[in-house]
Amino acid sequence: MSIMLSLNGKPPEIKTQWNVLNLGAGVQSSTLALMAACGEITPIPDFAIFADTQAEPKSVYDWLDWLERQLPFPVHRVTRGNMTDDMMQFRTAKDGRVWTKSTIPAFMKATDGSIGLLGRSCTADFKIAPILKNLRRLCKIKRGEKSVQITQWIGISYDEINRMKPSRDKWTQHRWPLIEKELRRHHCLEWMKSHGYPEPPRSACSYCPFHSNKEWRRLKDYEPEAFAEAVRVEKELQRTKALTDIMRSVPWLHKSCVPLDQVDLSNDKDAGQLDMFGNECEGLCGV
Numbered sequence: 001m002s003i004m005l006s007l008n009g010k011p012p013e014i015k016t017q018w019n020v021l022n023l024g025a026g027v028q029s030s031t032l033a034l035m036a037a038c039g040e041i042t043p044i045p046d047f048a049i050f051a052d053t054q055a056e057p058k059s060v061y062d063w064l065d066w067l068e069r070q071l072p073f074p075v076h077r078v079t080r081g082n083m084t085d086d087m088m089q090f091r092t093a094k095d096g097r098v099w100t101k102s103t104i105p106a107f108m109k110a111t112d113g114s115i116g117l118l119g120r121s122c123t124a125d126f127k128i129a130p131i132l133k134n135l136r137r138l139c140k141i142k143r144g145e146k147s148v149q150i151t152q153w154i155g156i157s158y159d160e161i162n163r164m165k166p167s168r169d170k171w172t173q174h175r176w177p178l179i180e181k182e183l184r185r186h187h188c189l190e191w192m193k194s195h196g197y198p199e200p201p202r203s204a205c206s207y208c209p210f211h212s213n214k215e216w217r218r219l220k221d222y223e224p225e226a227f228a229e230a231v232r233v234e235k236e237l238q239r240t241k242a243l244t245d246i247m248r249s250v251p252w253l254h255k256s257c258v259p260l261d262q263v264d265l266s267n268d269k270d271a272g273q274l275d276m277f278g279n280e281c282e283g284l285c286g287v
C-alpha cells in the first residue's frame with residue numbers, strides 16, 4: 001500500500017510516532033538528510049541510523065563525521081561487529097564438517113570454469129538486522145507490537161525504483177522521499193552542489209563485489225589503503241574457503257575472476273555497481 005502511495009508522489013498514509021532516516025552515508029541518503037535539515041522534506045526526522053559493517057573506506061567515515069555536524073537531528077551509529085572478521089570465522093556443523101558463512105556476494109569460479117554469484121547475508125546481517133534491533137531499543141517497541149510505530153525513510157532515488165521493498169515487520173513502514181519527489185541520483189548531486197555542499201562519496205564496503213570498474217579504479221587511485229584491504233580480503237577469503245570441507249569453488253571479488261590487483265579496470269562496460277545493488281539490495285548499501 002505504501003509503495004503505491006509513494007509512487008503516486010505522496011508519503012505513507014499512516015502517521016507514526018517516529019520518523020527515522022536510514023543513513024547509508026552515500027549520495028542519496030546524505031542528500032535526503034540534508035534536504036530534511038533544510039526543511040525541504042517534512043517532518044524533521046527524530047534521528048538517523050547508520051549500520052556500520054566496519055568495512056567501509058575511510059572516505060565514508062570522514063563524510064559521516066562531517067555530515068553529522070550539519071544535521072539538526074542525531075545520528076545513531078550501530079553495528080553487529082566487524083563483518084570482515086565474521087566472514088573468515090570457521091564454524092563446525094553437527095556432523096563435524098568445517099564451514100564459513102557466505103557473507104558477501106563473491107563471484108565463485110568452479111573447477112569446470114563456470115562462474116556464479118555466492119548467496120550472501122551481508123545486507124541482512126550487518127545492515128538490516130542491527131538497524132531493526134536498535135530501532136526496537138531506541139523507540140521502545142514492545143515485543144509482538146502489531147501497529148505501525150516507525151516510518152523508516154529509505155534513501156533510494158527514482159532511478160533505483162526497483163529497490164523499493166515494503167517492511168517485513170508490522171511495527172515499521174518504509175517511506176521513499178526521493179522517489180516521492182522523482183529525484184534521480186544526478187538530481188541529488190545537483191542539489192548538493194547548488195546548496196554549496198561537497199560531493200558525498202559512494203558508500204559501500206571497500207571489498208564489495210558489486211563495485212563497477214569505475215569504482216574499483218577510484219579506490220585504487222584515491223583510496224589505496226581501501227584497495228589494498230580489498231586485495232588482502234580476497235586472498236584471505238580464498239584461503240579460508242579452501243580450508244572448509246564443503247566449498248570447492250574459488251571466491252573472487254571481480255567478475256573476471258582474476259586477482260583484484262591484476263584486473264584490467266579500464267573497461268567501463270561492466271555491470272555497474274548501481275545495477276547490481278538494484279537487483280540485489282533493499283536500499284541500504286550504496287546510497
Ligand code: SF4
Nearest residue numbers: 122123204205208285
Ligand atoms: S556494500 Fe556490498 S559487501 Fe557491503 S553489505 Fe552491501 S552488498 Fe554486502
